[in-house]
Amino acid sequence: AATVVSGRELARQIHKEVQSDTAKLVAQGNRPHLSVILVGDDHASHTYMRNKARAASLLGMSSSTIFRPSSVSQEEMLELIDKFNRDRSISGLLVQLPLPEKDVDGFHIVNIGKLCLDQRCMVPATAAAVWEIIRRTGIETVGKNVLVVGHSKNVGMPIAMLLHSDRNHERPGGDATVVMAHRCTPLPRLKELASLADIVIAAAGVPHLITADILKEGAAVIDVGINRLQDPVTGKLRLVGDVDFEAVKEKAGFISPVPGGVGPMAVAMVMKNTVTAAKNAPTY
Numbered sequence: 001a002a003t004v005v006s007g008r009e010l011a012r013q014i015h016k017e018v019q020s021d022t023a024k025l026v027a028q029g030n031r032p033h034l035s036v037i038l039v040g041d042d043h044a045s046h047t048y049m050r051n052k053a054r055a056a057s058l059l060g061m062s063s064s065t066i067f068r069p070s071s072v073s074q075e076e077m078l079e080l081i082d083k084f085n086r087d088r089s090i091s092g093l094l095v096q097l098p099l100p101e102k103d104v105d106g107f108h109i110v111n112i113g114k115l116c117l118d119q120r121c122m123v124p125a126t127a128a129a130v131w132e133i134i135r136r137t138g139i140e141t142v143g144k145n146v147l148v149v150g151h152s153k154n155v156g157m158p159i160a161m162l163l164h165s166d167r168n169h170e171r172p173g174g175d176a177t178v179v180m181a182h183r184c185t186p187l188p189r190l191k192e193l194a195s196l197a198d199i200v201i202a203a204a205g206v207p208h209l210i211t212a213d214i215l216k217e218g219a220a221v222i223d224v225g226i227n228r229l230q231d232p233v234t235g236k237l238r239l240v241g242d243v244d245f246e247a248v249k250e251k252a253g254f255i256s257p258v259p260g261g262v263g264p265m266a267v268a269m270v271m272k273n274t275v276t277a278a279k280n281a282p283t284y
């Protein structure tokens with residue numbers, strides 16, 4: 001049976017590291033501050049925002065959230081972001097996605113550009129979470145076959161970018177042989193690719209997409225998916241990933257659960273990025 005990788009436990013490790021870095025920065029009069037801009041009333045976005053604000057305050061950072069209705073104009077959003085970027089008291093800024101009907105993803109272009117050139121950068125938190133889970137669990141990537149299921153620009157793509165790139169570059173990569181599957185990948189092909197993979201990263205948002213029968217014995221399975229399913233017995237909503245956890249646990253070498261896997265690690269990586277931003281901030 002697989003080692004169940006606890007994202008909660010690994011997130012605790014990162015939180016400890018971030019907390020000690022934060023204390024040092026506070027002693028220098030530079031308390032990291034995370035600002036979140038939240039647009040509209042998407043329930044999940046409010047939950048993610050609260051998790052990050054709680055983590056920030058537990059770690060000794062300050063944080064603030066600015067709420068805007070979904071009717072906010074693109075112009076006002078860009079002005080807000082520009083104002084916050086110039087505000088020296090703010091170290092980290094994030095716009096909680098999804099934005100209702102708006103895409104201001106463009107402001108990530110410099111970071112994504114650096115990420116793709118293997119330069120040091122702010123790695124998107126979910127991809128960074130997957131990377132740290134693999135590193136801290138000691139899962140080998142060099143020369144291994146990795147299947148990333150999902151090719152979105154903020155999740156699947158940056159995960160694939162980290163894992164395929166060169167380990168000796170400025171922003172070290174995993175030197176794995178990476179294949180990406182997505183909604184146009186025929187199911188038989190997905191199964192074939194999964195059967196060859198030493199590491200499977202599921203980020204499709206499709207419950208039970210990754211079943212035990214399609215996996216290689218001993219594979220490492222990292223589940224990024226977050227799906228809300230109604231329990232047929234209790235009628236209650238519960239969170240599941242993209243992986244058939246109970247069956248896959250018996251066949252895989254490592255597995256990260258949902259909840260308690262990538263989710264808490266992604267929050268921890270936002271905290272780590274905020275501290276990095278505070279460290280890199282120019283001192284006046």
Ligand code: NAD
Nearest residue numbers: 126150151152155182183203204205224225226262263266
């Ligand atoms: P998205 O909807 O933008 O992308 C989904 C991707 O999955 C697409 O590339 C699509 O082609 C692919 N896909 C869809 N159906 C498929 C199928 N049947 N077979 C293979 N590929 C398929 O979503 P996203 O933003 O990339 O997020 C993916 C999942 O990860 C979602 O469930 C989301 O809730 C979750 N997520 C989790 C975290 C976290 O912190 N744990 C963060 C972000 C997203």
